[in-house]
Amino acid sequence: MTDGIRLLIADDQALVRGALGALLDLEPDLEVVGLAADGETAVRLAAETAPDVCLMDIQMPGMDGIETTRLLRAAHPGTRVLIVTTFARPGYLRSALDAGASGFIVKDSPAEKLADAVRRVHAGMRVLDPALAEESLFDGANPLSDRERQVLRLAADGRSAAAIAAEVFLSAGTVRNHLSAAIGKTGAANRAQAVRIALDKGWL
Incomplete structure (x- = not known):
């Protein structure tokens, strides 16, 4: 039996x-x-409570779980992160591992499987949802650059190239070039379809 594993x-x-x-x-x-409703609170509570393991959702207001994992691991390397999410997408799995997460499982996992995943992550092992891990091997790495992801995220709510350009301090032509590259890399017919594909694959 493990000595009290502290959880956030x-x-x-x-x-x-x-x-x-x-x-x-x-x-x-x-x-x-500790219980946190968003990423900023999670990072603050990690400093206050020194948890051994943080169970992290991906889609949260403000900072998402991927960015929160990156910040939390940088500030508190002794705290391991286990992603627990309803969004079972291969792209998210890769992004989470790149950010420093030690595990990735879906929320409908049985309680005993979740508790076991916590213990294994705490022991220094990596825990991955098997079906998702296999799918991620064949789904290819995220082909989008940081800038392409940025403009595609801003395009998701229907903003024009000019509006996006004003926000990211680029010319409208450069934004159109980034959007065109993202459309090509995702195999989409237009920017709306590129957004849908990139979201589905966890690339945004």
């Missing part, structure tokens, strides 16, 4: 936070020391 749970849905916390608190060797 970061999820923007209160019901999910509460349910995960209640389930894991039932385990004799696990102790929930």
Whole structure:
């Protein structure tokens, strides 16, 4: 039996936070020391509570789980991160691992599997959803550059090239070039389809 593993749970849905916390608190060797509704709170609570493992959602307001993982791991390298998400996309798995996460599982995993994943991550092992890990091997790495991802994210709500250009301090022509490159790399017919494909693959 492991000595009390201290857990921080970061999820923007209160019901999910509460349910995960209640389930894991039932385990004799696990102790929930913090609950966060967003990434900034998660980083702050990590500094205050020094958790061993942080269970991290991906889609949260403000900073998403990928960026939060990167910041949390940089500030608190002793805290391991286990991504627990409903968004089972290969691109997210790769991004999470690149950001320093030690594991990636989906929220509908049985409680005992989740508790076991926490223990394994705490022990220094890597825990990946098997089906997702296999899919990610054949799905290819994210082909988009940082700038292409940036303009594609801004294009997602229908902004014009000129509006995007004003926000990112580029010329409208340069923005159009980035959008064109992103459309080509995703195999899309237009920018709206490129956004959908990139989101589905977890590239944004």
